Amino acid sequence: MEENEFEELYALVNSGRLQKLKAQLVEMAYPDIAEFIMNIDDEKTAVKVFRIMPKDISADVFAYLDPENQHMIVRLITDREIERLMDDLYVDDAVDFLEEVPANVVRRVLENTDSETREIINRFLKYPENSAGSVMTIEMVELHDTLTVGEAIKNIRRTGVDKETIYTCYVIDKGRHLVGTLPLRRLLLNDEDTPIRDIMSDDERLIYVTTLDDQEDVAAIAKKYDLLSIPVVDKELRLVGIITIDDIVDIIDDEATEDFEKMALLRPSESEYLKTNVFTLAKNRIVWLLVLMVSATFTGQIIEGFEMKLATIAGLTACIPMLMDTGGNAGNQVSTLVIRGLALGEIKIKDYFVVLWKEIRVSVMVGITLAVVNYVRMLIIRGITHSETSNSVILCVCLSIICAVMVAKMIGCTLPIIAKMLKLDPALMAGPMITTMVDAISLLIYFAIANALIPA
Amino acid sequence: MEENEFEELYALVNSGRLQKLKAQLVEMAYPDIAEFIMNIDDEKTAVKVFRIMPKDISADVFAYLDPENQHMIVRLITDREIERLMDDLYVDDAVDFLEEVPANVVRRVLENTDSETREIINRFLKYPENSAGSVMTIEMVELHDTLTVGEAIKNIRRTGVDKETIYTCYVIDKGRHLVGTLPLRRLLLNDEDTPIRDIMSDDERLIYVTTLDDQEDVAAIAKKYDLLSIPVVDKELRLVGIITIDDIVDIIDDEATEDFEKMALLRPSESEYLKTNVFTLAKNRIVWLLVLMVSATFTGQIIEGFEMKLATIAGLTACIPMLMDTGGNAGNQVSTLVIRGLALGEIKIKDYFVVLWKEIRVSVMVGITLAVVNYVRMLIIRGITHSETSNSVILCVCLSIICAVMVAKMIGCTLPIIAKMLKLDPALMAGPMITTMVDAISLLIYFAIANALIPA
Numbered sequence: 001m002e003e004n005e006f007e008e009l010y011a012l013v014n015s016g017r018l019q020k021l022k023a024q025l026v027e028m029a030y031p032d033i034a035e036f037i038m039n040i041d042d043e044k045t046a047v048k049v050f051r052i053m054p055k056d057i058s059a060d061v062f063a064y065l066d067p068e069n070q071h072m073i074v075r076l077i078t079d080r081e082i083e084r085l086m087d088d089l090y091v092d093d094a095v096d097f098l099e100e101v102p103a104n105v106v107r108r109v110l111e112n113t114d115s116e117t118r119e120i121i122n123r124f125l126k127y128p129e130n131s132a133g134s135v136m137t138i139e140m141v142e143l144h145d146t147l148t149v150g151e152a153i154k155n156i157r158r159t160g161v162d163k164e165t166i167y168t169c170y171v172i173d174k175g176r177h178l179v180g181t182l183p184l185r186r187l188l189l190n191d192e193d194t195p196i197r198d199i200m201s202d203d204e205r206l207i208y209v210t211t212l213d214d215q216e217d218v219a220a221i222a223k224k225y226d227l228l229s230i231p232v233v234d235k236e237l238r239l240v241g242i243i244t245i246d247d248i249v250d251i252i253d254d255e256a257t258e259d260f261e262k263m264a265l266l267r268p269s270e271s272e273y274l275k276t277n278v279f280t281l282a283k284n285r286i287v288w289l290l291v292l293m294v295s296a297t298f299t300g301q302i303i304e305g306f307e308m309k310l311a312t313i314a315g316l317t318a319c320i321p322m323l324m325d326t327g328g329n330a331g332n333q334v335s336t337l338v339i340r341g342l343a344l345g346e347i348k349i350k351d352y353f354v355v356l357w358k359e360i361r362v363s364v365m366v367g368i369t370l371a372v373v374n375y376v377r378m379l380i381i382r383g384i385t386h387s388e389t390s391n392s393v394i395l396c397v398c399l400s401i402i403c404a405v406m407v408a409k410m411i412g413c414t415l416p417i418i419a420k421m422l423k424l425d426p427a428l429m430a431g432p433m434i435t436t437m438v439d440a441i442s443l444l445i446y447f448a449i450a451n452a453l454i455p456a
Numbered sequence: 457m458e459e460n461e462f463e464e465l466y467a468l469v470n471s472g473r474l475q476k477l478k479a480q481l482v483e484m485a486y487p488d489i490a491e492f493i494m495n496i497d498d499e500k501t502a503v504k505v506f507r508i509m510p511k512d513i514s515a516d517v518f519a520y521l522d523p524e525n526q527h528m529i530v531r532l533i534t535d536r537e538i539e540r541l542m543d544d545l546y547v548d549d550a551v552d553f554l555e556e557v558p559a560n561v562v563r564r565v566l567e568n569t570d571s572e573t574r575e576i577i578n579r580f581l582k583y584p585e586n587s588a589g590s591v592m593t594i595e596m597v598e599l600h601d602t603l604t605v606g607e608a609i610k611n612i613r614r615t616g617v618d619k620e621t622i623y624t625c626y627v628i629d630k631g632r633h634l635v636g637t638l639p640l641r642r643l644l645l646n647d648e649d650t651p652i653r654d655i656m657s658d659d660e661r662l663i664y665v666t667t668l669d670d671q672e673d674v675a676a677i678a679k680k681y682d683l684l685s686i687p688v689v690d691k692e693l694r695l696v697g698i699i700t701i702d703d704i705v706d707i708i709d710d711e712a713t714e715d716f717e718k719m720a721l722l723r724p725s726e727s728e729y730l731k732t733n734v735f736t737l738a739k740n741r742i743v744w745l746l747v748l749m750v751s752a753t754f755t756g757q758i759i760e761g762f763e764m765k766l767a768t769i770a771g772l773t774a775c776i777p778m779l780m781d782t783g784g785n786a787g788n789q790v791s792t793l794v795i796r797g798l799a800l801g802e803i804k805i806k807d808y809f810v811v812l813w814k815e816i817r818v819s820v821m822v823g824i825t826l827a828v829v830n831y832v833r834m835l836i837i838r839g840i841t842h843s844e845t846s847n848s849v850i851l852c853v854c855l856s857i858i859c860a861v862m863v864a865k866m867i868g869c870t871l872p873i874i875a876k877m878l879k880l881d882p883a884l885m886a887g888p889m890i891t892t893m894v895d896a897i898s899l900l901i902y903f904a905i906a907n908a909l910i911p912a
Contacts, residue, residue: 027661028661029661029663029681031680031681031682153644156644157644157645160641160644160645161645166641166644167623167640167641167684184623184640185616185622185623188609188612188613188616188622188640189613189616189617205483205484205485207485222705223705223706223709224487225485225487226487226702228623228684228701245684245701245705246682248705249678249679249701249704249705249708250679252705252708252709252712253679253708253712253800256708256709256712257796257800259716260715260716260719260792260795260796261792261793261796263716263792272797272802273793273794273797273802273803273811274797274802274803274807274810274811278814278817278818278821279821281814281818282818282821282822282825285786285789285818285822286821286822286825286826288785289782289785289786289789289822289826290825290826290829292781292782292785293778293781293782293826293829293830293833293857294829294833296777296778296781296782297778297833297837299777299778300774300775300777300778300837301774301837301841303773303774303776303777304771304773304774304841304843307773307774310766310767310773311766311767311768312767315760317759317760317763317766317773318756318757318759318760318763319756320759320776320777321752321755321756321759321776321780321895321899322749322752322753322755322756324777324780324781325748325749325752325755325780325888325891325892325895326745326748326749326752328888328891329744329745329748329888330741330745332888333741333745336716336717336719337717337729338729339716340713340716340717341728341729341730344709344713346728346729346730347729347730351730354730355729355730358734358737361734362734362737362738362741365734365735365738365742366738366741366742366745369738369742369746370742370745370746370749373746373749373750374749377749377750377753381753381756381757385757385760387760401749432781432784432785432788435781435784436781439777439781443777
């Protein structure tokens with residue numbers, strides 16, 4: 001929905017025609033209503049709009065608000081309204097919201113939640129961050145394994161309204177152990193008298209995760225098996241919750257964003273860029289910049305040790321940035337491919353030598369091509385600028401390019417895989433990290449070749 | 457499923473106990489069967505395993521094979537088997553497969569497809585790459601708007617087996633125009649006699665895309681509204697297909713991978729790293745490396761123009777790499793944040809000045825911190841190495857760091873937004889691109905400050 005379509009709704013708010021507004025809102029999709037409310041500048045007006053929504057809609061809309069707006073709404077509504085809201089929210093949405101607001105708000109909200117829900121929420125808040133337990137919900141359809149298809153459908157009709165999804169049902173035994181899954185589709189396409197035991201997926205095809213599994217692994221499983229929801233079990237294989245595909249989609253996006261951030265040397269941040277304050281942004285960036293700046297001391301020392309030669313031979317210094325950048329870019333290319341391949345499970349640790357052998361061949365091709373083009377480039381520039389760059393300097397630069405590209409490609413594919421072996425995040429071994437290493441090594445190569453080719 | 461769990465199955469293949477194998481396979485999930493087949497080295501054995509699967513399973517498994525293995529299977533099975541396979545495949549899976557195999561295979565497959573399916577496939581193959589039309593499927597549940605709930609459920613029971621999803625039904629009028637959507641859930645929870653017109657989502661809440669919409673936009677809509685499938689309409693708003701959530705998940709991953717690749721200066725590749733040959737890998741990398749290498753001519757010229765001073769003043773050259781890397785890293789951080797924010801729709805073009813103002817403040821904080829640490833670092837190094845680096849050189853470096861970080865941050869947030877305005881992909885304005893510009897500008901600043909502070 002475009003923002004200018006909201007204009008009409010704003011007009012209704014401003015002129016106080018709230019019944020008309022309500023009639024419009026109930027026709028809209030929840031994310032659009034949430035967007036409309038988030039776009040209202042005045043807090044009191046926003047809460048007024050939130051309040052006029054029918055009870056059954058307001059919790060759904062609340063779940064689509066961002067944490068700042070959820071916080072604002074909760075601050076301005078009564079305890080009684082909080083109680084009703086918490087009653088209507090799905091547990092995963094309630095937990096998401098409570099994880100983002102200050103402790104005093106959490107306290108006030110939990111005080112106004114009935115004891116059963118409060119207990120569940122407290123249990124959920126204790127699951128480790130990014131675990132399956134922390135993103136699951138408990139509103140799933142459970143069917144006992146003794147039912148028939150007809151009984152199961154009747155059960156779903158009776159209880160389905162409150163469930164987050166009814167499209168996959170979970171079959172449990174007397175001890176609440178997960179014994180099978182049953183898509184609603186299969187229920188509907190089978191005869192009423194069929195026992196559900198006979199048509200449920202079990203054994204090999206029963207796919208589940210445990211509460212402590214990492215959300216990234218959960219997303220990979222959902223993706224592989226094209227699941228609309230995944231059951232979550234405890235250590236005794238008892239069904240405790242499900243994770244639905246809409247949360248899986250969010251996880252996939254969040255994990256990619258986290259990798260982007262790590263690869264750009266940013267401390268992963270929880271909130272959107274525009275909502276993060278300047279101080280936090282600076283803090284998230286400074287650590288790695290400092291580390292890399294200090295580690296550039298090595299390149300500085302290498303150059304200082306060579307300063308005499310650089311000072312006397314024309315053109316040698318001028319090529320340093322080009323050499324460093326080319327090496328860095330070449331390494332960056334391969335580390336990105338390997339990091340992404342590892343994240344998607346397309347590359348595994350055992351593939352290391354296959355990758356390395358590939359990269360050696362690629363780097364020879366790329367290195368030679370770059371060296372040839374650079375040779376021509378330097379000849380042309382010398383012709384135009386009448387500089388004193390000698391043939392041996394040009395040759396020295398070209399040979400260094402080939403070596404730098406080869407070293408960069410080898411380091412670029414090795415570091416992420418080593419990180420993976422050490423159970424570190426491969427994303428940390430991206431561009432800037434590689435650049436710093438490649439810089440130092442290519443300077444050493446450059447100067448070694450210069451020493452060999454150019455007499456002092 | 458772990459690879460060692462396949463051992464038992466291999467043993468059955470090798471000892472020729474195919475009936476036992478078949479019994480095991482039908483208990484497995486399709487992606488696992490596909491993985492098992494892809495792990496068989498011998499082509500003939502792989503096809504043998506593919507053939508023993510019951511007809512209703514083999515098309516589903518085929519859809520999970522990667523293009524190389526699909527190609528191999530089709531090469532080794534009979535025309536008759538191809539006909540049956542094409543009949544059982546969902547249209548989107550058939551199109552995915554045909555897009556990846558050589559033209560002669562496409563011809564043979566289409567010759568063995570019934571004319572109706574062939575016509576549909578040919579139409580699908582003509583949709584532009586990455587458009588909604590190219591990823592949609594036609595196996596959806598269509599309900600005429602005159603039905604009641606009871607009639608609709610009966611309709612689904614009768615036709616549902618062949619549909620890719622039955623969980624969202626699409627309501628059409630006599631002219632096949634899309635007039636509403638209806639989740640199966642709502643059908644099931646309503647009274648049999650209710651006309652579906654009364655309970656379907658229409659008007660504001662009717663969400664659809666057109667065949668030519670970009671798949672990235674489709675994914676964003678599915679994500680925003682938490683949809684399990686999206687209807688696709690033609691220019692006259694007639695329903696022509698749907699896109700299901702499993703394809704949306706793949707699109708989200710593919711688009712993120714493409715951004716990773718572009719940001720690392722790689723030509724986006726269609727296939728997985730391990731399956732791409734060395735020549736293609738080299739080709740995908742070389743263009744941008746060349747462009748940036750040649751554009752480094754500028755930095756070379758800047759340094760050459762300053763070579764006299766660099767040669768006479770100790771310590772000035774040694775700091776060039778550190779200065780360049782720090783500027784590049786600082787720019788890279790912000791461009792990554794902005795590119796990702798634009799991709800996820802969290803940042804819009806109109807937010808430019810908000811972003812710029814944020815970055816100016818962040819860069820002052822970051823720049824000053826780095827400069828102070830660098831000051832201490834250089835004093836310590838001078839103490840240890842007894843080098844001749846003068847106080848004015850140190851001061852000059854520290855001031856340059858502050859300027860370089862500020863310039864880098866401003867360029868880093870500006871270029872991606874300009875790209876977006878010009879309808880280019882912001883991902884191209886990532887790290888290495890920024891680095892090259894920042895390199896040149898920070899060198900100019902560095903030398904200007906050096907000229908001002910240090911007498912010749």
